[in-house]
Amino acid sequence: MSNTTSIFISAGEASGEHYGALLIEALKRRLTAAGQTAAFFGMGGPRMVAAGLQCVVRAEDMAVMGITEVVRHLPRIYREFRKLKRTVRERRPAVAVLIDFPDIHFRLAEEFHRQGVPVIYFVSPQLWAWKKHRIKLVQKFVDEMLVIFPFEEQFYREHGVRAEFVGHPLAELPLPTISREQFARENSLNPDRTWIGLLPGSRIKEIRDNLPEMLAAARILTLRGLTPTDPHGEFEFIVPLAPTLDAAQRGMVLSMVKELGAGCSIRLADDARATLHHARASVVASGTATVEAALIGNPFVVVYRVSPLTYAIAKRVVTVPHVAMANLIAGGRVVPELIQNDFEAANIVQQIELLLPDGPPRQSMMKELKRIRGLLSTRPESDGGTYGGAIDRAAAITLERIGAASPVAESVQS
Numbered sequence: 001m002s003n004t005t006s007i008f009i010s011a012g013e014a015s016g017e018h019y020g021a022l023l024i025e026a027l028k029r030r031l032t033a034a035g036q037t038a039a040f041f042g043m044g045g046p047r048m049v050a051a052g053l054q055c056v057v058r059a060e061d062m063a064v065m066g067i068t069e070v071v072r073h074l075p076r077i078y079r080e081f082r083k084l085k086r087t088v089r090e091r092r093p094a095v096a097v098l099i100d101f102p103d104i105h106f107r108l109a110e111e112f113h114r115q116g117v118p119v120i121y122f123v124s125p126q127l128w129a130w131k132k133h134r135i136k137l138v139q140k141f142v143d144e145m146l147v148i149f150p151f152e153e154q155f156y157r158e159h160g161v162r163a164e165f166v167g168h169p170l171a172e173l174p175l176p177t178i179s180r181e182q183f184a185r186e187n188s189l190n191p192d193r194t195w196i197g198l199l200p201g202s203r204i205k206e207i208r209d210n211l212p213e214m215l216a217a218a219r220i221l222t223l224r225g226l227t228p229t230d231p232h233g234e235f236e237f238i239v240p241l242a243p244t245l246d247a248a249q250r251g252m253v254l255s256m257v258k259e260l261g262a263g264c265s266i267r268l269a270d271d272a273r274a275t276l277h278h279a280r281a282s283v284v285a286s287g288t289a290t291v292e293a294a295l296i297g298n299p300f301v302v303v304y305r306v307s308p309l310t311y312a313i314a315k316r317v318v319t320v321p322h323v324a325m326a327n328l329i330a331g332g333r334v335v336p337e338l339i340q341n342d343f344e345a346a347n348i349v350q351q352i353e354l355l356l357p358d359g360p361p362r363q364s365m366m367k368e369l370k371r372i373r374g375l376l377s378t379r380p381e382s383d384g385g386t387y388g389g390a391i392d393r394a395a396a397i398t399l400e401r402i403g404a405a406s407p408v409a410e411s412v413q414s
Contacts, residue, residue, distance in 0.1 A: 004036070004037045004038065004039060005031065005036060005037070005038040005039070005094050005095075005402065006038070006039050006041070006091060006092070006093040006094050007027065007038050007039070007040050007041075007093055007094060007095055007096075007097065007398070008040075008041060008042045008088065008091075008093040008095070008096040008097065008112075008117070009023065009024060009040055009041075009042045009044065009048070009053060009096075009097045009099070010042040010043040010044065010084075010096070010097070010098050010099065010101070010104075010105060010108065011043065011044050011045070011048065011059060011099040011100065011101065012043060012059045012062045012099075012100070012101035012104060012105075013059065013100065013101060013202060013203070013244075013288075014045070014202035014203075014242040014243065014244045014288075015100070015202070015287070015288035016059075016099040016100045016101060016123060017044055017045040017047055017048055017059050017244060018047060018169075019099055019122065019123065019169050019391065020044050020047070020048045020051075020053070020097075020099050021044075021047035021048045021050065021051040021053075022051075022169065022391045023097065023099075023122070023391055023394055023395060023398075024040050024048060024051040024052050024053060025051050025052075026391050026392050026394070026395035027040075027395045027398065027399065028051075028052060029395075030395055030396065030399055031399070039054070040052050040053045040054065041053065041054040041055075041056055041087065041091065041093070042054075042055075042056060042057075042084075042096075043055070043056060043057040043058070043059055043062065043084060043104075044058075044059050045058065045059040045060060045243065045244045046243055046244075047243065056083060056084055056087045057080045057081075057083055057084050059244060060244045060245075060246065061076065061080055062077060062080055062081075062101075062104060077104075081104060081107065081108075084104075084108060085108070085111050088108070088111055088112065088115065088117075089111075089115065092115060092117065093117055094117070094402045095117065095118050095119075095120060095398055095401055095402045096108070096109075096112045096117050096118070096119050096120065097120045097121075097122055097394075097398055098119060098120070098121050098122070099121075099122050099123050100122075100123040100124075100125060101125075102125035102127075102134065105121070105125075106134065106137045106138075106141070109121070109137065109141035109142055110137070110140075110141050112141070113140070113141040118143045118401050118402065119141060119142050119143050119144075120142075120143065120144050120146060120394075120397065120398050120401060121138070121142045121144070121145050121146065122146045122394050123146075123147075123148055124145055124147045124148070124149075124152050124156070127155075128151070128152065128155045135159050135161070138156070138159075138161050139159065139160060139161055142161065143162065143401065144162045144163070144164070144397065144401070145161055145162065145163040145164075146163075146164055146166050146393075146394050146397060147163055147164070147165050147166070148165070148166065148167065148168040148169065148376070148390060149165070149168070149325070149328075149329060149376070150165050150329075150375060150376075151328075151329075152165065153165040164393075164397070166390040166393040166394055166397075167376065167377060167389060167390035167393070168291065168295070168376035168377075168390060169389070169390045169391050170288075170291055170292055170295050170376075171295055171373060171376040171377045171390070172377075172389040172390060172391070173273070173295075175277055175296065176271070176273050176274040176277045176278075178271075178274050178277075180278050183271075183274055183278050187238065187267045187268075187269045188267055189236055189238070189267055190236060190265075193233075193234060193235060193236045193265070194225075194234055194235050194236070194280050194356065195235075195236050195237075195238055195275075195278060195279045195280055196218070196221070196235055196236070196237050196238070196279055196280060196281060196282065196283070196352065197237075197238050197239075197240070197275045197276055197279035197281075197282030197283070197284070197293075197298070197300075198211070198214045198215070198218065198237050198238065198239045198266075198282070198283050199239075199240060199272060199275070199276075199282060199283070199284045199285060199289045199293075200214055200239070200285050201285040201287060201289075202242035202244060202245075202287070202288075202289075203242075203244075204245065204249045204252065204253075206285055206287075207253055207256075208256075209305045209306065210285045210303060210304065210305060210343075211239070211253070211256055211257075211260075212256070212260050213303070213305070213343055213344065213345055213348070214283050214303070214345075214348065215256070215257065215260040215261040215264070215266070216260070216345035217283065217345040217346075217348035217349050217352070218235070218237045218261055218264045218266065219261070219262075219263060219264055219345075220345055220346070220349045221235050221349055221352070221353075222235055222263060222264045222265070224349075233264075233265065235264075235265070236265040236266075236267065237261070237264060237265065237266045237267070238266075238267055238268075238269050238275045238279060239253070239257065239266060239267070239268050239269065240268075240269045240270065240271060240272035240275045241253060241268055241269070241270060242272075243270070250268075253268065254268060272289060272292060273292060273296065276289075276292055276293050276296045276298040276300075277296050277298070279298055280299075280355075280356055281298065281299045281300060281301075281352055281355040281356055281362075282298055282299075282300040282301075283300065283301050283303055283348055283352060284300045284301070284302055284303070285302075285303055285304055286302050286303070286304035286323050286324060286325075286337075286339070287304075290302055290324050290325055290326055290335070291325050291326065291376075293326075293369075294325075294326040294329075294335075294369045294372045294373070295369075295372070295373050295376065297366055297369045297370060297373070298369075299335075299355040299362055299365045299366060299369075300335055300355075301335065301336050301338060301348060301351045301352055301355070302323065302324040302326075302335055302336065302337045302338065302339075303337075303338045303339070303343045303348065304323065304338075304339050304340070304343065305339070305340055305343050306340075311340050322337065323337050323339055324337050326369070326372055329372050329375055329376065330368055330371065330372055330375075334365060334368040334369070334372070335365065336351045338351065
């Protein structure tokens with residue numbers, strides 16, 4: 001077999017792109033240790049490119065969410081998708097790793113199936129919540145699901161899909177090491193004030209939908225925090241931005257903050273995890289950031305809003321009792337959820353004010369968040385072997401699928 005292995009990796013959102021970059025690095029380490037190399041190509045963002053991906057399609061060109069939003073961008077999405085399919089046919093990789101992003105990746109999985117390329121799906125789409133009919137696509141076109149939430153493994157196995165819970169990649173990350181003082185200096189913050197994180201989402205459409213109401217809540221909290229001896233207020237607000245946003249989109253967010261957050265102390269930042277680590281509490285749009293907040297142990301309120309049509313359709317088909325992943329993992333309402341019409345500034349203020357002072361609401365939530373972290377950590381042992389982290393386990397399974405960097409391959413080379 002050739003020492004150079006062609007591997008297709010694709011991710012379409014900020015969180016998946018982060019995992020994709022880590023996975024490329026893990027694959028390279030394993031292949032190098034076995035005296036092999038790989039050529040990575042597919043869809044991704046700047047972190048995956050920095051890790052070694054030859055980017056055929058940029059993740060930011062495909063990251064559109066919601067039914068009505070997708071319709072408006074269909075011509076561009078279709079054009080980029082055809083480019084991906086054409087490259088797959090030309091290069092015929094040894095294996096394909098698809099990370100979340102089901103609307104595009106299920107179609108790609110079908111193409112790989114036709115080409116005889118094994119498909120590893122890392123980070124399951126939420127089929128257990130809605131669109132359960134898509135399980136047929138997984139059964140037909142996906143060779144193995146690598147899931148990051150423990151309850152997903154049973155769901156897939158009950159439907160005849162080979163699946164393995166590898167742990168959640170974020171559960172393995174150490175807490176940010178940057179000090180409060182250094183974080184304050186880098187982001188022009190006052191370390192003596194109370195910091196509140198505002199995380200509106202990673203895509204510009206989410207930010208436009210979610211950030212205005214967050215800023216309205218910031219204005220209310222700022223006014224309540226004013227005192228005669230502290231005319232600047234008690235609170236400072238931090239809005240971390242995803243690396244997948246381009247310069248024009250970042251400028252749009254800054255303009256929104258200046259216009260709608262006038263009178264408040266609001267800073268844009270680049271590090272969401274450091275924001276969550278140092279903030280007293282946060283307001284977080286439903287998505288991966290809620291898992292980050294839970295794992296870091298930052299008390300938070302979940303919010304979300306989509307177009308009325310998207311929400312109306314979702315209400316008819318979503319079958320889970322909670323929106324926030326933290327609540328689904330915990331099996332109960334651990335963090336408050338303000339969704340669609342409940343997502344109002346006054347409600348945000350009411351919920352966040354319960355979490356700011358030391359007391360039963362804050363302490364109870366922090367205790368539950370610690371329990372969630374334990375549930376998402378990788379199992380220490382299986383079948384007598386020791387697991388690495390989620391990313392390392394995903395890399396091992398990917399290479400085992402094609403016989404690269406496996407014990408057999410390594411013994412042959414030695």
